[in-house]
Amino acid sequence: MFVPLLVLRNAFRHKLRTTLTIVGIIVAISAFGLLRTIVDAWYAGANASSSARLVTRSSVSLVFALPLNYAQKIRQVPGVASIAWANWFGGVYINERNFFAQFAISPSYLDLYPEFVLTDEQRKAFQADRVGAVAGRKLAEKFGWKVGDQIPLRGTIYPGTWTFNLRGIYDGAEEGTDTSTFFLHFDYLNEAIKRQYPRRGDQTGVFIEQLRDPEDAAAVSQAIDATFKNSLAETLTETEKAFQLGFVSMSEAILLAIQAVSYVVIVIIMAVMANTMAMTARERYGEYATFKALGFSNGFVAMLIFAESLGIALIGGLLGIAFTFPMAEIFARTVGSILPGFKVSDETMVAQLASACVIGVVAAAVPAWNAARVRIVDGLRAIG
Amino acid sequence: MAVPLNYIARNLVARRLTTALTAGGMALVVYVFATVLMLAAGLEQTLVATGQDDNVVVIRRSSQTEVQSGISRSQAGVVESLPQIAVGADGHPLVSKEPVVLINLPKRATGKPANVVIRGVTPAGLALRPQVKLVEGRMFQPGTAEVIAGRSIADGFQGAGLGETLRFASRDWTVVGVFDAGRTGFDSEIWGDAEQMLQAFRRINFSSMLFRLNDADDFDAVKATIENDPRLQLEAKREKRFYAEQSEALSKFISYLGTGISIIFSIGAVIGAAITMYASVASRTGEIGTLRALGFSRGSILAAFLGEALLLGLLGGVVGLLGASTMQAVSISTTNFQTFAEIAFSFTLTPKIVIVSLIFALIMGFIGGFLPAARAARMKIVDALRAA
Numbered sequence: 001m002f003v004p005l006l007v008l009r010n011a012f013r014h015k016l017r018t019t020l021t022i023v024g025i026i027v028a029i030s031a032f033g034l035l036r037t038i039v040d041a042w043y044a045g046a047n048a049s050s051s052a053r054l055v056t057r058s059s060v061s062l063v064f065a066l067p068l069n070y071a072q073k074i075r076q077v078p079g080v081a082s083i084a085w086a087n088w089f090g091g092v093y094i095n096e097r098n099f100f101a102q103f104a105i106s107p108s109y110l111d112l113y114p115e116f117v118l119t120d121e122q123r124k125a126f127q128a129d130r131v132g133a134v135a136g137r138k139l140a141e142k143f144g145w146k147v148g149d150q151i152p153l154r155g156t157i158y159p160g161t162w163t164f165n166l167r168g169i170y171d172g173a174e175e176g177t178d179t180s181t182f183f184l185h186f187d188y189l190n191e192a193i194k195r196q197y198p199r200r201g202d203q204t205g206v207f208i209e210q211l212r213d214p215e216d217a218a219a220v221s222q223a224i225d226a227t228f229k230n231s232l233a234e235t236l237t238e239t240e241k242a243f244q245l246g247f248v249s250m251s252e253a254i255l256l257a258i259q260a261v262s263y264v265v266i267v268i269i270m271a272v273m274a275n276t277m278a279m280t281a282r283e284r285y286g287e288y289a290t291f292k293a294l295g296f297s298n299g300f301v302a303m304l305i306f307a308e309s310l311g312i313a314l315i316g317g318l319l320g321i322a323f324t325f326p327m328a329e330i331f332a333r334t335v336g337s338i339l340p341g342f343k344v345s346d347e348t349m350v351a352q353l354a355s356a357c358v359i360g361v362v363a364a365a366v367p368a369w370n371a372a373r374v375r376i377v378d379g380l381r382a383i384g
Numbered sequence: 385m386a387v388p389l390n391y392i393a394r395n396l397v398a399r400r401l402t403t404a405l406t407a408g409g410m411a412l413v414v415y416v417f418a419t420v421l422m423l424a425a426g427l428e429q430t431l432v433a434t435g436q437d438d439n440v441v442v443i444r445r446s447s448q449t450e451v452q453s454g455i456s457r458s459q460a461g462v463v464e465s466l467p468q469i470a471v472g473a474d475g476h477p478l479v480s481k482e483p484v485v486l487i488n489l490p491k492r493a494t495g496k497p498a499n500v501v502i503r504g505v506t507p508a509g510l511a512l513r514p515q516v517k518l519v520e521g522r523m524f525q526p527g528t529a530e531v532i533a534g535r536s537i538a539d540g541f542q543g544a545g546l547g548e549t550l551r552f553a554s555r556d557w558t559v560v561g562v563f564d565a566g567r568t569g570f571d572s573e574i575w576g577d578a579e580q581m582l583q584a585f586r587r588i589n590f591s592s593m594l595f596r597l598n599d600a601d602d603f604d605a606v607k608a609t610i611e612n613d614p615r616l617q618l619e620a621k622r623e624k625r626f627y628a629e630q631s632e633a634l635s636k637f638i639s640y641l642g643t644g645i646s647i648i649f650s651i652g653a654v655i656g657a658a659i660t661m662y663a664s665v666a667s668r669t670g671e672i673g674t675l676r677a678l679g680f681s682r683g684s685i686l687a688a689f690l691g692e693a694l695l696l697g698l699l700g701g702v703v704g705l706l707g708a709s710t711m712q713a714v715s716i717s718t719t720n721f722q723t724f725a726e727i728a729f730s731f732t733l734t735p736k737i738v739i740v741s742l743i744f745a746l747i748m749g750f751i752g753g754f755l756p757a758a759r760a761a762r763m764k765i766v767d768a769l770r771a772a
Contacts, residue, residue, distance in 0.1 A: 017659050024655040031648045060552055061488045061499055063724075064585075069455055080451065090452065139654035139677055151671075157452050159444065199588070232586065236552070250726075251497040257716075258641070264412055265649055271409035272656035279663045378444075 007307045009250035014280070018312060021276045025359065026323055027318025028269035029352050033324035034331060035262035036348045039255055042343075048243035050177040052214040053112065054221050055243040056207040062088075064073030065203035066233050068190075073227055074207055079220040081212045083363040084109040085204040086188060091153030091162060093143070100139055102153065102182040104189040104204075112210050115173040120145065129187045133164035136179030140169045151182075175343065208240075243297060265357050273363035277309050288371045289379020297371040305371055309364035310357065317356025321349050385519045387688035389657035395664065395692055396699075403696065406660040410700025410748055411707065418741040419640025419731060423716065426636045430740055431631035434476040434569040435624030438470075439569055440474040442610060445619045449630065449713065449723045450484040453502075454589040458614050466609065468602040469595045474512055477595070480509030482590040483581045486725055487552045489541040498719060498726045500544075501573040502552070504581030514592055515552040516570055522544050524576055529584075531576040532561035536728035540717055552698060553584035554607065569627060571680020572717070572728045594623065603749045634736035635724050650748050653700070657752025661693050672760050673768025684762040689757035690750065701742045708741070709733050 012018055056074065059066035068085070075083050086109060089102035103109075107127065112114060118134060120128070125147075128130045135145060145151065149166045164184055172179045186204065194201035211220060221237035228235045238246075248255070281288075288301045324344050332342040394405045442463055443453035455463075460481050471478045487500040507526075510516065524530035533544045538559070543550045550557045557576065565571045582588070597603060608618045621629075665672070672685060680688075708731075715730035 017662060020655045020659050026650045027651045027655075033647070035645070059488075060585075061486045063499075073461055092446070096448075131602060154446055154447055157449050159446070230554070246497060249494070250492065250498055252494075252496070253636075253716050253718035262646055264416055265645075267410045267602045268412045268652050268656075271405045271412070272652055272659065275405040275409075275656055276659055277617055278405070279402055279659070306628070 001144055003304075003307075007311060010280075010284075010304070011308045011311055017276060021273060021312055022316040022319070024269055024272045025356065026320040028233060028265045028359075029317050029320025029356055030327055031265050032262050032324040033321065033352045034327050034345060034350050035258050036264075036351060037257055037324070037328050037344050038331075038341065040345055040348065042168060042248050043245075043344045044176055045178060046241050046248060048115075048174070048178065049244050051213045051239060051241065052218065053240040053242050054113060054209040054211060054224070054237050055219060056209065056221075056224055056235050057205065057243075059225075059234040061115055063207060063355040064233065065200075065234065066207065067203055068202040068204055070233075070235070071207060072371065074209060074224055077220060077223045077227065079149065079212050079216040079223070081210045082108060082112060083207055083209050084112045084187065085207045087189065087203075087205045088157070089153070089155070089158040089182075089184065089189065091155050092149065093153055096343050098143070100180055100182055102184065102321060105183050106186050106204075109183070109208070115177045116170040116179075117173050118168050118170045122170075126167040128141055129165055129167050130185060131164055132167035133169055133182060133184045134168040136180045137171050138179045139182060140166075141353075142180075143199075145169070156190065159196075162192075194208035209237075222252060227273045228260075266359065270359050270362055273309070273313060274358050274366065276312075277305065277363045277367045280308070281305055281371050285371065287375045288374060290380070292374075302368040302372040303367040306361065306364045310360035313356045313360030313363070317353055317359075320356070321323040321352050324352070326347075387675065387684050387691075389691070392688055392691045393695060395668075395694060399664070401659050402663070403699075407504075407696055407700040409656045410637050410653045410697060410745060411529045411703035413649045413748065414701050414704025414741050414745050415707045416647035416649060417642070417744055418705055418737055419711050420638060420646065421730075421737045421740065422708060422711060422733055423733050424473070424639040424642065424729040425737060426716075426729045427631050427635045427638065427727075428628070430571075430727070430729040430734050431626060432517075433567065433571050434565075434627040435622065436514075437622070437624060438597045439536065439557070439623035440595055440603065440606060440620050441623050441626040442595075442620045443591075443626075445611075445617050450482075450592040451486055451723065453484075453591050454591050455481070455591070455593060455618065459618060460593060461592055462613065462615060463593055463610060463618070466595075466606060468597055468606050470598045472508060474507075476508065477539070478508050478512055479593060479595040480506050480512055480578075481590040482506075482509060482578055483585065483587055483589075485581070485585055489544065489550070491536075492540055492542050495542075497711075498541075498717075499724055500541060501723075501725045502581065503533075503573050504578030505575050506578050509578070509594065509628070512596055513565070513570065514567045515568060516563050517566075518561050522561075524560055526577045528577070529555050529557050529580065530560045531557045531574050532563050533559050533574045534571040535564045536715070536717060537574055537726075538562045538570045540726075540728065545676065547640055550574075555584055567730070569630075569727060571687065572726050582688045590739050597771055603764045608675050619755070621677040621714060630720065630722050631727075634718075634727075636718050637721075646731060646744070650744070654748050654752045656680050657696060657749055658756060659691065659698070660757035665689060665756045668760075669763065669771040670762055673765055673771070676763070676765045677769065686757050686761035689760050690753050693749045693753020693757065694746055695749070696753070697745045697747075700748070701745025704745065705738060705741055733735070 059064055071083055086103040087107045091102050126134050145166055147166055150163050152161055152163045154161050168361050217239050224237045225235050291301055328344050447453035464479050472478045485502050487502055489498040489500045490497050516571040524532055537544045546562050548559050570688040582608040610618055610620045712733055720727045
């Protein structure tokens with residue numbers, strides 16, 4: 001009982017210094033957690049994707065559309081259970097700041113995505129209304145939309161102002177499901193385009209295929225691409241996850257920077273903590289020499305410093321983890337719908353705890369080494 | 385009477401480890417702060433430098449980017465005949481009608497695909513962008529499947545180097561030249577013959593038009609003519625403005641994120657400075673008493689300790705800036721959310737960033753040093769002398 005009590009008393013001998021250090025660690029650990037959570041959120045779309053779905057797009061790039069008649073041919077490929085298609089609408093709601101994803105979807109689309117939960121009633125209402133639309137819960141809450149509202153979107157790809165009736169608000173089946181997307185009827189968009197720009201009609205951005213067996217993903221995607229080889233619009237089929245990761249990798253440079261910065265904060269706090277421990281140990285050389293004179297080993301003295309440092313770091317670390325949650329909450333609210341699935345993961349908490357331990361150990365290393373080596377005579381002579 | 389400066393400075397030298405650790409922490413914060421500002425400045429500079437003052441870009445109304453835009457040949461014909469457009473050396477108006485599309489290319493380093501801008505240009509298009517210079521190989525032959533690649537693309541993407549071939553739009557395209565656009569956005573593009581591109585991508589519409597004004601002041605008149613013509617449904621922007629707008633979201637994102645991170649980090653560094661200064665005050669209680677007894681006023685003591693903290697901050701600031709300035713050699717390539725296309729830019733250190741970073745470091749030193757300095761100044765001479 002004596003040793004832990006001694007360490008605790010030592011740690012709080014300089015109340016102000018220890019408190020300041022703990023505050024510093026709280027800030028660093030929670031910032032580290034927040035940055036990691038931001039990076040995780042980028043990958044949320046990919047992690048939430050199903051392995052039983054394939055996405056087919058133009059092999060040139062997403063900017064090029066595919067002819068709608070491909071749907072018939074893809075459906076005939078063995079292993080494909082069902083097919084849907086979606087087209088990026090790219091409308092602006094009031095102004096450019098309110099960015100959210102909008103897709104014009106085929107009637108079968110919602111059947112392929114059971115994770116978007118819509119009541120039967122709202123679903124029927126959506127199907128019955130040609131200018132109907134459904135929005136995710138998060139999106140609807142952000143703009144305060146209610147079922148029945150009219151939502152005007154200014155088209156950037158399809159000119160003009162398009163007004164949709166909100167017929168349903170869907171929820172996510174799981175926690176990671178993104179509920180910040182807006183869906184409208186492909187058929188409505190298609191017919192409007194055909195009237196205005198006949199050449200741009202009957203085309204869609206991507207096809208989504210439901211697989212009979214997820215094991216067949218590689219074979220089926222090759223078979224689909226082979227069907228359209230050497231045609232005017234060659235295709236590229238990949239799993240939904242690979243498709244989503246393609247988007248993530250585009251911002252990779254920024255993600256790497258955020259990750260690097262999250263480690264810098266740990267290094268900064270390590271310097272602060274090492275400073276605290278260096279000062280603490282320097283003041284107590286006399287005490288350490290007394291311990292040694294009484295017969296305690298060098299290892300015991302080093303252990304005292306390590307225990308104190310680790311103790312302070314762990315208190316800061318645990319409080320820091322606790323603070324990460326409200327910080328993430330506030331951040332998610334400010335950023336809004338840009339990053340779906342903003343959640344502090346278990347891995348992040350483990351990493352935070354591990355960094356706190358590393359901070360504690362590294363900060364104590366030099367002072368502990370010095371204190372263990374100090375000669376009794378010199379130590380007793382030292383005056384802080 | 386003020387405490388001499390070299391007395392203050394020597395106090396920092398006397399406690400080397402502590403000074404180094406505290407200044408090191410601050411240096412890291414300043415480093416992060418400065419690099420983020422440099423990144424945002426680099427991006428802005430790249431896109432602003434892309435435009436010329438007297439050039440005008442025309443795109444379809446509310447389409448925001450060239451890739452989303454479309455201009456038919458008849459609309460282009462109307463714009464082309466505007467009287468304010470300058471005439472080139474060959475007697476033709478300086479107008480370039482350009483198809484712009486995105487293609488997926490794998491990066492050399494990772495093999496992961498990113499979107500690259502392919503622009504179809506005409507001889508006038510080259511004349512309109514004098515900052516673009518061929519550095520390797522030759523210009524593409526009009527009417528052939530030849531392209532030239534910007535330097536960042538040639539270095540960064542598979543198949544885009546000199547003499548290599550790219551496959552897109554069911555054709556193989558040979559890269560016959562590499563151009564340097566002087567650190568502008570064009571460095572991240574691939575250029576080919578406009579008419580060839582239209583055929584290959586089976587398009588009938590151009591994406592955007594670029595023309596030069598006889599007189600840069602004519603812009604408002606031209607803009608009004610184009611935007612009020614009911615046949616056109618187009619909008620005109622100064623080229624400089626057009627490219628600056630394209631970088632807005634990304635550069636705002638970078639600077640918001642960076643400033644937020646820097647502020648959080650600086651809390652850590654300020655705490656480090658406060659701990660150091662408190663210890664410095666505590667261990668020199670006797671010394672402070674002596675100084676007071678010698679006749680130094682409370683104000684001088686406050687100034688001395690604040691000076692020490694500011695010096696600590698300055699040291700951290702200078703070291704951090706030195707570290708950040710080495711980042712100028714690094715260039716970064718990422719996707720611009722607004723155009724959905726790859727853009728390469730480098731860290732750019734401007735005088736403004738140097739000043740802002742140093743002020744930031746001094747503020748950290750000041751906040752960290754104020755309370756300890758106040759404590760030192762408040763000490764009573766008798767108590768301080770007795771404590772020693």
